[in-house]
Amino acid sequence: MKKLLILTLVMLITGAFICGAQAAVYEFKEFAAHGFTLDVPDGWFVTEDKFSNKFDFDSPDGAIIIGRIGGTELITFLYVSHEASYGNTFAKAISQGIEGSDPVENGDGDYLFKYNENDVEINVRTQTVGHLGIVMESQNGFDEILAMLETLL
Numbered sequence: 826m827k828k829l830l831i832l833t834l835v836m837l838i839t840g841a842f843i844c845g846a847q848a849a850v851y852e853f854k855e856f857a858a859h860g861f862t863l864d865v866p867d868g869w870f871v872t873e874d875k876f877s878n879k880f881d882f883d884s885p886d887g888a889i890i891i892g893r894i895g896g897t898e899l900i901t902f903l904y905v906s907h908e909a910s911y912g913n914t915f916a917k918a919i920s921q922g923i924e925g926s927d928p929v930e931n932g933d934g935d936y937l938f939k940y941n942e943n944d945v946e947i948n949v950r951t952q953t954v955g956h957l958g959i960v961m962e963s964q965n966g967f968d969e970i971l972a973m974l975e976t977l978l
Contacts, residue, residue, distance in 0.1 A: 899961075
């Protein structure tokens with residue numbers, strides 16, 4: 826009986842760790858013309874602002890913001906028109922909206938630049954996927970953000 830109880834406890838604890846490590850799937854059905862889904866890991870928040878965005882970018886759908894709770898990483902999703910969907914055009918518009926440096930293409934279609942917010946230097950990486958403009962902000966690198974974006978559908 827004691828062994829069965831211990832085995833049950835071990836299984837419950839293992840199950841809790843497995844469930845805790847899983848991501849929540851968020852679905853934005855009508856955002857950026859076709860919508861998208863994304864797996865967001867535990868420890869990150871999701872906010873939708875239907876009317877504005879911090880980049881002063883003309884996005885009729887507003888913005889979806891995903892960030893690490895208590896962290897220094899943010900991802901902002903914006904609607905981009907056909908004219909603004911070219912990587913360089915999108916990156917320049919975002920950089921100008923926050924008074925950032927000139928964007929530089931990094932070799933795989935993304936653009937990188939920096940800006941200062943409250944005397945803290947923020948690294949920015951932008952990319953476009955169809956009508957979806959993605960702005961990644963980080964002080965610590967983009968590995969976790971890029972891993973999350975691999976789940977983008």
